[in-house]
Amino acid sequence: xxxxxxxxxxxxxxxxxxxxxxxxxxxxxxxxxxxxxxxxxxxxxxxxxxxxxxxxxxxxxxxxxxxxxxxxxxxxxxxxxxxxxxxxxxxxxxxxxxxxxxxxxxxxxxxxxxxxxxxxxxxxxxxxxxxxxxxxxxxxxxxxxxxxxxxxxxxxxxxxxxxxxxxxxxxxxxxxxxxxxxxxxxxxxxxxxxxxxxxxxxxxxxxxxxxxxxxxxxxxxxxxxxxxxxxxxxxxxxxxxxxxxxxxxxxxxxxxxxxxxxxxxxxxxxxxxxxxxxxxxxxxxxxxxxxxxxxxxxxxxxxxxxxxxxxxxxxxxxxxxxxxxxxxxxxxxxxxxx
Numbered sequence: 136x137x138x139x140x141x142x143x144x145x146x147x148x149x150x151x152x153x154x155x156x157x158x159x160x161x162x163x164x165x166x167x168x169x170x171x172x173x174x175x176x177x178x179x180x181x182x183x184x185x186x187x188x189x190x191x192x193x194x195x196x197x198x199x200x201x202x203x204x205x206x207x208x209x210x211x212x213x214x215x216x217x218x219x220x221x222x223x224x225x226x227x228x229x230x231x232x233x234x235x236x237x238x239x240x241x242x243x244x245x246x247x248x249x250x251x252x253x254x255x256x257x258x259x260x261x262x263x264x265x266x267x268x269x270x271x272x273x274x275x276x277x278x279x280x281x282x283x284x285x286x287x288x289x290x291x292x293x294x295x296x297x298x299x300x301x302x303x304x305x306x307x308x309x310x311x312x313x314x315x316x317x318x319x320x321x322x323x324x325x326x327x328x329x330x331x332x333x334x335x336x337x338x339x340x341x342x343x344x345x346x347x348x349x350x351x352x353x354x355x356x357x358x359x360x361x362x363x364x365x366x367x368x369x370x371x372x373x374x375x376x377x378x379x380x381x382x383x384x385x386x387x388x389x390x391x392x393x394x395x396x397x398x399x400x401x402x403x404x405x406x407x408x409x410x411x412x413x414x415x416x417x418x419x420x421x422x423x424x425x426x427x428x429x430x431x432x433x434x435x436x437x438x439x440x441x442x443x444x445x446x447x448x449x450x451x452x453x454x455x456x457x458x459x460x461x462x463x464x465x466x467x468x469x470x471x472x473x
Contacts, residue, residue, distance in 0.1 A: 145241075145242045145244050145245065146241055146242055147197070148196045148197050148198055148200075149193065149194055149196075151198070151234075151237075151238045151241055151242065152178060152234070154237075154241065155234050155237050155238075156171065156174070156175070159237050160174060167327070167329045169304070169327070170327075173226070173230065174230045174233075174234075177226075177227045177230040177231060178230075178234075180209075180213070180217075180227070181209060181231070182196070184208075184209045184212055185200065185205075188205070188208060189205075198238060198242060198245045198248050198249065199245070199248055201231075201235070201248065201249075201252050202248075202251065202252065203251055203252060203254060203255050206228070206231065206252055206255045207255060210224050210227070210228060210255075210258075213227060221258050224258060225257045225258060228255065228257060229257075231252075232253060235249045235252055235253055236249075236253070266395065266396065266397075266401050266404060267401060267404040267405040267407075267408045268397070268401065268402075268405045270409060271389070272385065272389050272392060273297055273402070273405050273409075275385035275388050275389055275392075276293060276378075276381050276382055276385045276392075276397070276402075277290060277293045277294050277297060277381070278290060278293075278381060278384060278385065280343075284350075287346075287347065287350070288347070288361055288362075289377045289380075289381065290343070291343050291344065291347050291360075291361065292306070292361050292369075292374065292377065293378065293381060293402070294339075294340055294343060295309075295322070295340065295360075295361070296399060296402045296403070296406075297402055297405065297406055298334070298336060298337055298340045298406075299322060299324065299334045299336075299406070300334070300402075300403050300406030300407055300410075300423055300424050301324055301334070301403070302326070302327075302399075302400070302403065302425075303371050303374050303375075303399045303400070304327075304371070305324045305325060305326055305425075306324075306361070306374070306399075307359070307361065307368045307369045307370070307371070307374060308324075308325050308359075308368065309322060309323075309324070309359065309360045309361065310356065310357055310358065310359060310360060311348070311354050311355065311356050311357070311358050311359075311360055312356040312357065313325075313360070314336075314344060314360060316336075316341055316344060316345060319335065320335065320336040320338075320340075320341045321333045321334060321335050321336055322334055322336060324425070326425040327425070330425060330427075332422065332423075332425045334423060344360075347360075353366075371399075374399055375398065375399060378397065378398070378399055378402075379397075382397045403424065406423075406424075407420055407423075407424055410423065
């Protein structure tokens with residue numbers, strides 16, 4: 136006789152998605168709000184695509200609709216119509232794979248459907264060369280602070296990005312209480328996945344922070360270090376626009392900057408490359424940047440042509456005459472006596 140549990144209908148797609156977010160991601164895995172938001176965006180895009188292609192409302196979708204063909208169509212839509220990079224495409228697919236593995240434990244009857252969907256592969260792509268600025272170019276971008284409030288803030292913003300190698304999300308999240316100016320000066324950064332790290336500050340950066348706080352006495356411990364005019368934290372778009380203006384100004388001394396794409400992440404790459412070129416160990420750079428895997432940091436070694444040139448200089452060229460080893464007489468006498 137069948138047990139009452141076996142007679143229960145399988146959970147709906149809607150119930151699975153709700154349990155995935157309410158239980159699995161937030162409770163069982165305790166993912167950060169930013170990561171959960173990324174998963175949420177993936178499902179919003181998927182549901183919009185399903186309405187367009189399947190003519191089904193979100194409540195009407197079933198696991199049987201998530202076929203390999205449907206997933207590939209969704210991923211192609213992201214690439215070709217939404218102009219997402221391959222990395223973004225793969226990140227969306229990774230989120231959906233996590234959901235499908237979760238669903239497999241809740242709806243055993245749909246295992247064959249889920250296994251087929253899990254067979255959709257990640258897309259291979261060529262890793263682009265890392266772009267970074269020379270020291271002179273970086274200093275030109277940081278520039279000299281003007282007399283206006285915005286100019287002084289932007290100067291500190293760009294200097295902090297270069298000093299710390301922080302991500303944009305990390306630098307705009309810095310509060311006054313995160314900055315330590317006495318003793319071993321440093322800043323506490325709140326990184327991806329709730330990870331936190333502490334980065335030391337140059338004396339020049341400490342001086343600029345002190346000057347900034349002096350002209351902004353209204354800033355409190357919980358206030359953003361780099362606010363906008365309304366006193367709120369700057370946005371990513373705001374940082375990108377301020378950097379673009381700084382690059383235009385720096386291009387007067389370095390015209391090639393106009394031909395290059397310089398983003399806030401370019402400054403992060405620049406910090407890493409300058410640390411590497413200064414002889415800082417790669418494991419220390421990984422800690423500095425908050426890399427989860429040292430493999431990520433090794434890309435900077437690959438991008439440093441000067442380091443490769445120095446390594447090549449230590450090798451003997453093919454047409455160079457290799458000197459024959461000539462043992463000292465005392466050594467020959469010893470060996471002959473054996």
